[in-house]
Amino acid sequence: MSQWETLVIDPTTTKTIPRAAGGIENRRYGRLKEPGLCCSAGAVIDLSAGGVRILSSRPLRGRLDVFFDTEDGPKLGVKTKIAWCRRVGFRSYLVGLQFEDLPLSAAKRLLRQGACAPTPTRKGRPAQPLQLGSMMLGLVLLGAGALAQSCVQFQWADDLGLSEDAVAAISQATKPLIFLGVLALVYALLRALVRPAPSVQRGRVSRINDHGHDRRDPRSMLNSILESALGGVLILHAVRDDADGIQDFIVQTINPAAEQLLGRSAEDLVGRRLKSTLPCLASEGLYDKAVSVVETGLPHDSQTKLRHDGRWYRYTAVKLGDGLAVTFADISEQRITEDKLRHAAYHDALTGLPNRKLLIEHLEQAVHRSKRIKDYRFAVLFLDFDRFKIINDSLGHDAGDQLLMKITERLRENLRDLDTTARLGDSHLPSRLGGDEFVVLLEGIKDDRSAAIVAQRLLDTFNVPYEISGHEVTSTASIGIVVSDPRYTKPDDILRDADTAMYSAKTTGKAKYVVFDEAMHKTIVEQLTLENELRAAVEAEAFGVVYEPIVCLQTGRLKGLEALIRWPHPRRGEVSPGEFIELAEELGLIAPIGRWILREACRTFVGWRRDHPDSAPDFINVNVSRSQLRDPGLIGQVNAIMLETGIKPGMLRLEITESMVMDDLDEMAKVLHQLKDLGVILAMDDFGTGHSSLTCLHRFPLNVLKIDRSFINSVGRKERHYGAILYAVIELAKNLDMAVIAEGIENANQLALLQGLGCQYGQGYLFSEPVAAKDAHLLLNRDFTQPRAA
16 A cells, blocks of 8 residues: 655645535635535545545546545545645655545544644744754755865866965865754754654644654654755764763664665664674764764765775764764765866876876975985986978878877886886876977986986987888987985976977987086076066167178179168177077067068168259168068068068069978979069079079079079189089079179289179179168278278
């Protein structure tokens, strides 16, 4: 026989109906003032709100025999034609009945019980809502506090972007939440245990639970809560000796969830001692904590892994009389998830190696250990793999990932067999910072030489080719080494210096190691300072332009000028382009520098032409960088500057080098033709130094060839050989209808040879050093065939 219990809801809000003249009644709101109502067979009684009303229809749920307790007679048995129930949580409740046979006397007795008033208490308030509210409040507060503590304990604070102060504040703020939650639970439990069950009053609807007890009894309410709780609950009572010391605990109450978690039934546990019935709890140190909770009155919240089943449990223990109440839950799945998240946060996804975050933590520990222990030394090896980008781009990213995995395997095998203590935490592994950059932390080394030995061993390991996707590839390593030093206080400084040493190894030959030293550090500091000063100079346009004359070798008259940028440094004096142009390229500053010098040179040249129309030069040469040629806005910028300054087409010459255009011939040819359409004359600078000089001549719209100074400087030593080369270049240019300019003429012999070969133009210190704009007028009427004064 099934038995259902009804929902308990305050009857003051119940919908009821007034008495009518028998039969099925019409529905309306109001209070049932007079008891007694005649219901015929087939009437429907709705109990879902704790009252009585007549309904027209309900979904069918099947037959049910229902029994109601009455205060003035035996149990009332009612046979139903149809009964309806509703599941709430893990329990089912009776919400409606359609009677199959309802005698008049039974109907009156049933309806009198339905017309009930609120349950009176000492203060005129219902008792159960207060106890139930306290219990629910306690559970909410405990849950909120535990969640916040978990976020901090499992280091989710970093992922949430919380500072250390915020983490400390959260930890401090959640302690009162947990404490208040425990107090609310204790209050609800004590109130339920000590308060006697109220007597059943006339006119009250009886709420029957599954065990046949009145649910308005606080003990019954407590039992219902314990039975419905998802977490395990144990209530223990202390067993004391003659000296009032706690010897053991007796299990007083255990709920179904605890039975399932512990694998023991209530019959096996209730009334028995904890040590004998649950030795797994007593042996895990939990017994001592339970004694502490009872003696101090302070709640205890923690996590533990039980050895008997290997699972993780979170438990909270609070004092309850001369004993305690323990709530606990299995959090093994949560711990597994957290472990996975923690591993993902501290390890590289591809190789499984520790990442930068974990490396920084261990470096911090190594730094602190070196300051505490006198003879403790460590070293950091920063590895970067040569040709990795070429392999990755040519064979594909999958091949690049395979190469990284094989590099990882070799690192593991090599470090595992080291005689010295080489470890990162407890895994004896290197770490991967990203891309092809790896770091090895060597702890407990004897001296600096130990780090060098390990580095050389790694170099030998990586000199062996790899088999990747059917291809044999070689990727050697460049290694930078930093040895522990008292001046290091931050891990980032160590990694920075190790990276600097690695870069030095890569730029001085690759496949080698370099140990960082103070001189290298000084160079890096100077480089960083120069970078900052260069940025400031670009922003302030704090540059200058000097002009080197281009002379007609046959007449000795000035034909043009080449604009050369200078940087008047406040500390270092005048800085030549060779010292900062490459740095400007790396920093992405060459474009604004190029625009500035082009505008300044054109403006100055136009001024000379205006002020000295008879003696001014015919053209101005300006160098263009690789970055400018690849700038999509170059054509528009040049056109705008020409319009702004008023320079005529044909007077502006842009100088390029072979190395700038050989990477992408088609694209560069397109750009140069667009410049040609603007009326710009194009000159090939440093001709003869590249490997594809002849290719440039027929692919690009060039007008001028500038013979590199290296050919001119060698004339005195190997005049016959280089004279033949110069003659060939000059004749080639003439046949292609191109002008020729010889660079770096420094003596009369070089000048005489070039004049004899028919070279048109020349420039060099024999004629003049580059001069500032304010002194350029001294060059306008000068005869450059006469030797200049020393």
